[in-house]
Amino acid sequence: MKVAQKNNSQAKEVKQSPFPVFHKLPESFVPRYYDSISKFYRDRIAPDFNGMFLVAKNGEIVYERYKGTANKQYDKRIDKHTPLHVASISKVVTAMVICKLADSGELVLDKDIRSYLPEIMYEGITVRMLLNHRSGIPYYGYFPYSIWPADKALTNQKIVQLLNQYKMPLYFPPNSQFSYCNTNYALLALIAERISHKKFPILARELIFEPLGMTDSFINDGSQNSDSLSRSYDSRNRLEPFTNLDGIYGDKNLYTTARDLLKLDKATYSPVFLSDSIKKEMFRGYSYERKGKSNYGLGYRLREDQGKSTLFFHTGWWHGNTGCYASLRQDTICMVIISNHYTRKVFAINRLSTLFGNYPYEPLIDTKENFVQPEAAKTHVDQAVNRKKRG
Structure with a gap:
C-alpha cells in the first residue's frame, strides 16, 4: 500500500507538456509554400533588412532567415539565438502572465483594479479593461518634462504616483470605447507584481519562458x-539612445527571438498552458462601437471581416525596433518578423496570410484604430498638469 501511494504521488508530480500534439506536416507542405514565401521575403523584405523572419505551420518551421x-559596437551578428527588443509585441507575454494568474485563481479579470492597486485614484476600471485598452487611462509618454525630467528614469510605480498627483482625468468613461495605450500594460505588470510578490521579469520567466523553453527571452x-545589449538603429542606421522611458516594462522591454515567439504561439493551442475558457476571453474582440475590421482582444490585435477567418497579431514599434507576430489560428500558422533597424516593411507580413487561408488583408498600422488621437491625448495631459500648477 505504501509503495502504491508513493507511485501515485510521483505520478502527480509529472508535469504535462505545455505544447499540443500536432499532426506531422505532410511531405508536400513545405515544397508547396516554400517558393512563395521565399519570393515574398526576397522581393519585399530582404533588401536592406536587418532582423529575423520566420513562418511555421503546426509549430514546425517552414522558412526562416x-x-x-x-x-x-560589439560586432554582434543576428542569428536564431539573438534576443531583440520586440516593442509592443511584449504585450502578448504580459497578457499571458495575467491570464495565467486568472487561470490559477490568483486574479479576477472583472475585478476593480483598486483591489490590486488600492492607491490608484480611478474608479470603475477592471483588469480586463486594461487588457483590452478600454480603461481610458492617459498615456505616460505624454507626461511633460516639467513633471518628469528627461534625464530621470520613469518607473511603473512612478506612473501611478504621477497620475494621482496631477489628478489626470480619464480620456473617456471606462469601457465606453477603445484607445490603445501603453499605460494599461505598465499597470498590468505592476498588478502582477503585487499579486505574486515577485518582480515582473522574474514572474514572466517562471510562468512563461522557463515552462516553454524560451531560453533566449527576458524582460x-x-x-x-547597456552597450552590450542588442541595440536599435534609426532608418539611417544611427544608434537610438536609451531614454528615460526605457525602464518601464509590461508594455515593452521583452527581448526575444522568432523561434521563442513560435514556442509561445504553439503553446496557445494547448489546454495545459492556458485553459480553454481563458483563451475564449483572449481571442475575441471587445470594441464594436464603431464599424471597422480592427479590434483588440486580451493582448492580441484582431482583423475581422465577415466571411473570413480572423487574423490575430501584434505589432511593435519602439525607437528603431519594429516587428509583427501573427497567429493564423484557423490554419495553425505562425509568422514572425522582427527588425532592430527601423523599417515599416515588417508591417506588410500579413500579405502572406492570404497564402494560407481566407484572411482579411488590411494595413497593420492603421491611424483610424485609435479613437483618441495623439494630439488630443497630449493636450489632455497638459491641461491636467496646468490645473495642478494653478492650484
Missing part, C-alpha cells in the same frame, strides 16, 4: 540597459 547586425527592467 536571419540577417544583419544586433550591435555594431528588461532597465537595469540591463
Whole structure:
C-alpha cells in the first residue's frame, strides 16, 4: 500500500507538456509554400533588412532567415539565438502572465483594479479593461518634462504616483470605447507584481519562458540597459539612445527571438498552458462601437471581416525596433518578423496570410484604430498638469 501511494504521488508530480500534439506536416507542405514565401521575403523584405523572419505551420518551421547586425559596437551578428527588443509585441507575454494568474485563481479579470492597486485614484476600471485598452487611462509618454525630467528614469510605480498627483482625468468613461495605450500594460505588470510578490521579469520567466523553453527571452527592467545589449538603429542606421522611458516594462522591454515567439504561439493551442475558457476571453474582440475590421482582444490585435477567418497579431514599434507576430489560428500558422533597424516593411507580413487561408488583408498600422488621437491625448495631459500648477 505504501509503495502504491508513493507511485501515485510521483505520478502527480509529472508535469504535462505545455505544447499540443500536432499532426506531422505532410511531405508536400513545405515544397508547396516554400517558393512563395521565399519570393515574398526576397522581393519585399530582404533588401536592406536587418532582423529575423520566420513562418511555421503546426509549430514546425517552414522558412526562416536571419540577417544583419544586433550591435555594431560589439560586432554582434543576428542569428536564431539573438534576443531583440520586440516593442509592443511584449504585450502578448504580459497578457499571458495575467491570464495565467486568472487561470490559477490568483486574479479576477472583472475585478476593480483598486483591489490590486488600492492607491490608484480611478474608479470603475477592471483588469480586463486594461487588457483590452478600454480603461481610458492617459498615456505616460505624454507626461511633460516639467513633471518628469528627461534625464530621470520613469518607473511603473512612478506612473501611478504621477497620475494621482496631477489628478489626470480619464480620456473617456471606462469601457465606453477603445484607445490603445501603453499605460494599461505598465499597470498590468505592476498588478502582477503585487499579486505574486515577485518582480515582473522574474514572474514572466517562471510562468512563461522557463515552462516553454524560451531560453533566449527576458524582460528588461532597465537595469540591463547597456552597450552590450542588442541595440536599435534609426532608418539611417544611427544608434537610438536609451531614454528615460526605457525602464518601464509590461508594455515593452521583452527581448526575444522568432523561434521563442513560435514556442509561445504553439503553446496557445494547448489546454495545459492556458485553459480553454481563458483563451475564449483572449481571442475575441471587445470594441464594436464603431464599424471597422480592427479590434483588440486580451493582448492580441484582431482583423475581422465577415466571411473570413480572423487574423490575430501584434505589432511593435519602439525607437528603431519594429516587428509583427501573427497567429493564423484557423490554419495553425505562425509568422514572425522582427527588425532592430527601423523599417515599416515588417508591417506588410500579413500579405502572406492570404497564402494560407481566407484572411482579411488590411494595413497593420492603421491611424483610424485609435479613437483618441495623439494630439488630443497630449493636450489632455497638459491641461491636467496646468490645473495642478494653478492650484
